[in-house]
Amino acid sequence: MKRIVILGGGTGGTLVANRLRRAYRPGAVEIVVVDRDGDHVYQPGLLFVPFGLASTRRITRPRWRQLRSGIVYCQASIDHVDVEHDRVHFGGAGHSLDYDVLIVATGARLLPEETEGLTGPGWQKNVFTFYTLGGAEALRRALEEFGGGRLAVNVVDMPIKCPVAPLEFCFLADDYFRRRGIRDRVDLTYVTPLDGAFTKPVASRELAGLLAAKGIELVTEFSTGSVESSGQPGEAGRLVSYDERAVPFDLAVVVPLHGGAAYVDRSPGLGDELGFVPVDPHTLQAKVKPNVFALGDATDLPASKAGSVAHFEGEVLAGNVRRFLAGEQLAASFDGHANCFIETGRGRALLIDFNYDTEPLTGHYPGPVGLPLLRPSRLNHLGKLAFQPLYWHGLIRGRDIPGISPAMPARGKNLPAPVSPGR
């Protein structure tokens, strides 16, 4: 019997395991999911924890319970993958597992220690991140005690998970301080390495407009070299860029550098310089060997590191694993499709939908009658809230969601006029 080993039981790993389980007769293949811990976190929920709008308990469920029966779940830390001999080695007692197909779905790892001073005396005192359960919870307590001053939200460098999340944090912080009646005592600054609010021009303009309308200062092309903070109460800290600009803060919310999982670095040939796995952008087959695939945040693709991408990739990838095992040609059908709800505060949200070739545009999704794109709306906010049950019961269970296909829909979008031939 062929064995498919899936490393990582998060969004991508879980939904691919469940899709493959449904695709084969019981007993036709062995599917093993490996993860180092037992907690599946609904990561979009982390954004809401610092503002008391979600609890860490409500966004966490056991990993094994999300897997369909017939899938083997193995909790173990991975030492390295021996790509040449099709074998995963585990830490500790020297156990290993052979595979016919390997799927890397171990996501991205936060690397706060790679930025000078970030994990220094101020870490978890006046310097926080909301990208972990512990960090989001600690930040919630710090925000409760924050009575005014300078709050800097900083992205150290790309790529990061959910590139819109730090912007959403700014919008929700504006809302939060307003509700507490102290917005006029808080200076909010968004400090980004990009040359605008976001990576893609149309969305960048819209989002910069929203920042300005909410009185949030935007500092661009800021390549964070170090974070200076004594951690002493009442003492300010500074973000310092490599070109020696400084942004002072009383409270800093920093999104640290990201890299691939640590075992990728220990697995010869598997990852790139940052530990992400190079894959074909359309088939998701790894460049290192034909029986290795990857999806989600773990890949080197120029797509967002977001759950929606893992979802759209999952359908293509599960089909390609089947084709590979059957000796058929792979389908080169993944188009880089991503979509995200962007909370803009006051019970509204934007929706963006894009792929490798088409930037986020205005219009409606998934067709002319649908959710408004790139425009704050109550409907989008409700969509974002409604998404969590859909995530647990539909998306990661490997079910198709009616009307939502992996390929990006062009219908409903205000596409730019085609360039006339000859130009």
Next chain:
Amino acid sequence: MPTVTYAGHDVTVNDEGFLTDPGQWTEEMAPQIASAEGIGELTPRHWQVIRFMRAQYQAKGTGPTVRVLGKTSGVTVKELYQLFPKGPAKVAAKIAGIPKPRGCI
């Protein structure tokens, strides 16, 4: 596309000044491009980065980002900013005659 003359050769560049055809580039052009970017003299450390950028582009079809440069070129990010104060990946790519490194999303 504008045409400019570096080291006596006409080359085409895009709106941001990056060579559109890396094949047109020669090492003799580098000091002139650098000087337009405010870099007076190219030291051996500059050249280490420029040659590394060229090699990476030839191997991978895209220039490395600052972070990858810092990890793999043998020059730290801090020193990269001292060598190319206006942004190492972008400026070094321009001097090396390769396209602007693809940003992440």
